[in-house]
Amino acid sequence: MRAGANHISTRISDSSELLDSACGLCSNENCLIQKNIHTSSIGKLVKARKEIKCKKGQQFIMEGASVTGLFFLLSGKVKVLRTGLHGKEQIVRFASPGEIIGHRGFGTEETYPISAIALVDCTLCYFSKELLQESLRETPGLTYDFMLFYANELNRSEIRVKSLSQMTVRERVIDTLLYIDRKFGQVNGYSSLLLSRREYADYAGTTEEQVIRMLSILKKEGLLITKGKRIGIADIALLKKEISEHNFYLDS
DNA sequence: CCATTAAGAGTGT
DNA sequence: ACACTCTTAATGG
Numbered sequence A: 001m002r003a004g005a006n007h008i009s010t011r012i013s014d015s016s017e018l019l020d021s022a023c024g025l026c027s028n029e030n031c032l033i034q035k036n037i038h039t040s041s042i043g044k045l046v047k048a049r050k051e052i053k054c055k056k057g058q059q060f061i062m063e064g065a066s067v068t069g070l071f072f073l074l075s076g077k078v079k080v081l082r083t084g085l086h087g088k089e090q091i092v093r094f095a096s097p098g099e100i101i102g103h104r105g106f107g108t109e110e111t112y113p114i115s116a117i118a119l120v121d122c123t124l125c126y127f128s129k130e131l132l133q134e135s136l137r138e139t140p141g142l143t144y145d146f147m148l149f150y151a152n153e154l155n156r157s158e159i160r161v162k163s164l165s166q167m168t169v170r171e172r173v174i175d176t177l178l179y180i181d182r183k184f185g186q187v188n189g190y191s192s193l194l195l196s197r198r199e200y201a202d203y204a205g206t207t208e209e210q211v212i213r214m215l216s217i218l219k220k221e222g223l224l225i226t227k228g229k230r231i232g233i234a235d236i237a238l239l240k241k242e243i244s245e246h247n248f249y250l251d252s
Numbered sequence B: 001c002c003a004t005t006a007a008g009a010g011t012g013t
Numbered sequence C: 001a002c003a004c005t006c007t008t009a010a011t012g013g
Helices: A001-018 A023-024 A040-047 A129-138 A140-166 A171-184 A197-204 A208-220 A237-245
Strands: A052-054 A060-062 A070-075 A077-082 A087-093 A116-117 A121-128 A223-225 A230-233
Touching: A023 A040, A040 A129, A070 A129, A077 A237, A087 A121, A087 A171, A087 A197, A121 A129, A140 A171, A140 A223, A140 A237, A171 A197, A171 A208, A171 A230, A197 A208, A208 A223
Parallel strands: none
Antiparallel strands: A052 A121, A060 A116, A070 A121, A077 A087, A077 A116, A223 A230
């Protein structure tokens, strides 16, 4: 029994040395680790990768918890949020496969400033903070990609500040719909991501009621279609046109 | 398979 | 923001 188990474990570690383990086979081209897989110094990091399965609705990052590492979303959909004063959620962003989650706690921070919750069943790749820091020091290509990523994130967050402070409710709801569409797309004419009206509100910075009302107005105007929770965009050109003067819909 | 219940979508005030 | 109705999804016999 014991001998058999040892035999299997050595075979697994041998094969992950030969092949760059799961990351080498991973088809996720958005992933920064995958992108730098050919750099030899990244091998140690890749071998220490932990795969975490996360069920729908499960929270895998808790606001205020101490930072131990960083997540890459392999498959699934995630919402990243900050909890406000009266228990109100402010959804900071949504994440699709390939994206980094928990990166704000990286660096000098001791605790995560955000929570992350799976919106559907997810698979996450987890890397410890220590190993990642080591890899960043040794792998300039990876570090450069990370820098670009952080710069891009900062840009997006600044755009969001403008959106939330300068757009009307109607524009923010439209902006949210277009953002979800850009990120997750449509299937059979309806958004592939099922969100509650509350979640739309939590991203758009309004209340559930305002979102519901706005959706029914937009529906009457023929810009949207709805079927239960499902929302479909009927006229994307007109929706884009409405917020075009803000130039916000250009970002991802 | 149907009935009961809970959750979420709408609407008016 | 609150209260209420209606619709849909989940549960359990």
